[in-house]
Amino acid sequence: MTTPAVKLTIIVERLLKPQVERLLQQAGLAGWSIFPGGGRGTHGIHRSQAAQLVREFAIIKFEVVLRDRAKAEALAQELTQDVMAEQPGLVWLENVEVLRGAKF
Amino acid sequence: MTTPAVKLTIIVERLLKPQVERLLQQAGLAGWSIFPGGGRGTHGIHRSQAAQLVREFAIIKFEVVLRDRAKAEALAQELTQDVMAEQPGLVWLENVEVLRGAKF
């Protein structure tokens, strides 16, 4: 019934949204989701609901479910090495089981 | 200390919120969480923070943690086959370990 798949999670600043989306699109992905948030890290505080003076520095989280593990790893690699090289953010992978597996 | 459990994630448009909630309630679930977001898929773009003309078409994500794996699978099945049949969205399952296992 369920199909094994991998979930790629990407936390970046809105600044990088266009680049991340371009990369996902080029990889031929069917879809992805975006959730606004905030956080704390080595680059200081990012507010999640209160006024964040610079809109482009707000945190967003991509969640991308895909079936091809190798592609997920390649994307993760490219993101951390190129797109997010000197930028705040992080990337991780998780194993999940999807329904309607044909969609992915 | 921790109890194995399963997390059911459901991404749908707000339009289906009442139906999904009814289903979860009928299944006797103790609780669930909802996170607003956006995304891209075969049904085009759903904005996450910018004006989304039709409120009912905004994306929300349900996260439901429960201990009964079979129930989670049955819910996932019913959601994808009935509630979300011709509608945008997706459903996946993940293994997690909860604390305060008695709550679930």
Added chain:
Amino acid sequence: MTTPAVKLTIIVERLLKPQVERLLQQAGLAGWSIFPGGGRGTHGIHRSQAAQLVREFAIIKFEVVLRDRAKAEALAQELTQDVMAEQPGLVWLENVEVLRGAKF
């Protein structure tokens, strides 16, 4: 390429945000993310996007990725037993694989 790690998810009311953050900071964590949301549980409904009369009772979700499994379990234990003792919310752990493992 990827490093195994654990993701600690904490769902609490905003009321407890300072306490949770203090705990995470004391544990020497490098960073964490926060996502606003809502939900339903034994303490009733928490709205996610509509007006929530008391701001402090809105739901937020912490996602904390760390490499030290034992520390994650200790944090989870302390959270559920002390910080969230009589309060709404839940905590769970998940296995993930991070990139740029050196960050954590």
Added chain:
Amino acid sequence: MSVALDFLALFLTQLQKPTLAFLLGGMVLAALGSRLEIPDPIYQFIVLVLLLKIGMGAGMALRAADPVALLLPALGAAALGLVIVLLGRVTLCLISSVRREDGIATAGLFGAVSVSTLAAGMVIMEEDGLAYEAWAPALYPFMDIPALLAAIVLAQRARTRSGSGPRMRLLSLITDSLRGGALSALLLGMALGLVSRPDPVFDSFYEPLFRGLLSLLMLVMGMEAFARLAELRRVAHVYAVYGLLAPLVHGALGFALGWAIHLATGFSPGGVVMLAVMAASSSDVSGPPTLRVAIPSANAAVYIGTSTSIGTPVALLSIPLWMTLAEMVLQT
């Protein structure tokens, strides 16, 4: 000849109206790739305030209105909603590349009414001093609901030929659509205007903010119209043609019917224009979810794209047309 020139000159002056300028500004921004965004909660606040204001204004006017004077325009509005949907169904389904359910849903949206277009019509008329019956905006639901229901019934008929079942579900569809945020705000406003005395808060808040919030809404509509064009490009070109022509045809129908009522009962020239504006408009905020639930097999990208990307901008830009027409024909 000179009449045509006069008409053109009048029309061009009208296009400089700030309301329409904000719409065009939004389109240009999106076309140039600007990252400007209106936050969703602000957008919702704007729509809420506009709807409460429209409803309250109409409700307050209804208190003093003569019920008989209301009858004909209300019937006319309902008839327009029905006729536009039937017309659209027939026209669109003549074309082979159009899936029947997509055609019906599109016709339904164009029969229904757009809040933003209605509000823009009110502001532009007020700026020009073209008076209308203050209760005229209350015609909105009389045109909107019949149009959506007609589309739903047509779609159900197309699927099954059994006539008994659907009638029951129809009532639940009506109540469900009335429970939607937009229509409940409008009806709440009307009820408040009718039974309470909201004049002080209306005059100090809703009325002064109306024009400004509308300008921001126009910005959103303009940006959205451009953004949805890309999605629309993938579907049959006939929708683009329909989206361009339908508002003009429907507006003309509305104007003609309004004119008839004008001759019969002295319905004001402003009221005639308002009927034309409502008829020309296509629903973009409240109609789509109703159709998505009721006609799930129709492709939402088609009907929403046609309405938001083409129908609404054309309807907005045609507002000065009906006003110019009224000025020349009805001797205001």
Added chain:
Amino acid sequence: MSVALDFLALFLTQLQKPTLAFLLGGMVLAALGSRLEIPDPIYQFIVLVLLLKIGMGAGMALRAADPVALLLPALGAAALGLVIVLLGRVTLCLISSVRREDGIATAGLFGAVSVSTLAAGMVIMEEDGLAYEAWAPALYPFMDIPALLAAIVLAQRARTRSGSGPRMRLLSLITDSLRGGALSALLLGMALGLVSRPDPVFDSFYEPLFRGLLSLLMLVMGMEAFARLAELRRVAHVYAVYGLLAPLVHGALGFALGWAIHLATGFSPGGVVMLAVMAASSSDVSGPPTLRVAIPSANAAVYIGTSTSIGTPVALLSIPLWMTLAEMVLQT
């Protein structure tokens, strides 16, 4: 007899006030299952602007006020807060179905003050031309803080009989409650009114928006009151009775005390009404988090439900009562 009829007639006219109509409208919408929602950021903006406006107005008035005239009302407000909590504790804990801590927390909320009720009182009085000392809204914290502290002390006493430790924590509770969003906005407004000259921005922005934003807040309060009823239904019925009667009893206490101050110092009839409105009101925005932290063992659904679902609507609807009373008794 004729006095009673006069009273009823006056009272019914008052109920048509737009402020209260929006409250009832919100309830009706929720009861009918409308999906209308006010976005949370808008709600927060509304509360912020109302609090800054109330604070600034009071602060500007305090600049010119006679400190001696302030003394008695401030003491009266504090006394009211304390008495209401003690009264509630005694009354509620007489009933066997009431858990002691739930009763104390509920009494604490009803002793504290509601921003929305206070703002509604100000707008309704202004609409009716009932003047009050412009610094009167500054009485808010004088009633609010003692009431919450009294509840917390009572709850701590109930748990332990050691009297030394808690006193320390009390100070930190006060500072923590002053740091909450609502009270800091109010105090910031007062400080700005006192030490700067905010008149231009007050007159051009805060004052004109006050009434309109309040109308939207009333909508939220109405919808929320209905929504929380379901949760309240699960708990002891005695809370429903308390929620219905307490605002009237407390308001009467406030009115009586205000009347005494009126006789003693010439405190205005509007000031008397404002004291009654504050006393009748129960905190729904700023009080609950303070109590949740300080009395974690109390069931929040009980005290918040009682206050939001019953206490606040009754307090809001009783505003015209105190005004009618003032008109008949104090010969304004």
Added chain:
Amino acid sequence: MSVALDFLALFLTQLQKPTLAFLLGGMVLAALGSRLEIPDPIYQFIVLVLLLKIGMGAGMALRAADPVALLLPALGAAALGLVIVLLGRVTLCLISSVRREDGIATAGLFGAVSVSTLAAGMVIMEEDGLAYEAWAPALYPFMDIPALLAAIVLAQRARTRSGSGPRMRLLSLITDSLRGGALSALLLGMALGLVSRPDPVFDSFYEPLFRGLLSLLMLVMGMEAFARLAELRRVAHVYAVYGLLAPLVHGALGFALGWAIHLATGFSPGGVVMLAVMAASSSDVSGPPTLRVAIPSANAAVYIGTSTSIGTPVALLSIPLWMTLAEMVLQT
């Protein structure tokens, strides 16, 4: 001596202005640990309305303005932007503890212009009846863009000594920065003011809300200034000194240049002050993302912290300084 005293007295009166009081209030709140928060969508709405208003006002004025009168101030603004960046680069890079790229980026932000400071300048001047050319706010992009570009070119030069490649990327940086939300809103406003007739909506909405929304923005800026201080504390102290002195030096440069233009062309005293205010200000909303993309190796915490925590508050508080100076020197 008496001149100095007069100056001080005038300056102190100015500090009571509500705009600055809100700024200080925000700082005090944050310092006291208040949990008050302005929701992000509200903040974005405020910035959007301010920018549209500034742009529209300037655009409407440009319609009637003499192009020749514009030329010198525009050139002056651009020159100021460039000179401030060069000066900052030289000054900051003299100090050994300063990383070259951090110094350049910081100088870039201080050469660029802050929306909030500009808006505050406009409101404070209007409150004082100090008139300026209505098109003067249109100088913003003339100072802002050259400053940011200068910083980017300096940084690129510092990295590579090849001069051909960067020139291409420069154009794309300009268009990208114009596409940012803030600059597009300003330019949209200017375009609307130039080509349409937005007067009715300007007078009924944008103008009346300007002052009030600015007061809330000042609150945000104050809270943010305090919050970022903690992050700034970790970096070299020289930035604190630069943040304190640069606005005063830059403002004086702007004032001097404006004075020269005043003598040459009759540029109004208000215009001179506006040039000083823009020069004194440092970008905190629109500049940072441009620099982050273009100079990724610079430490954002340094330049943003210096600008937001110190530069902007000092620039805001120096507004009355330039006005007092203008009053004493330019005999308004």
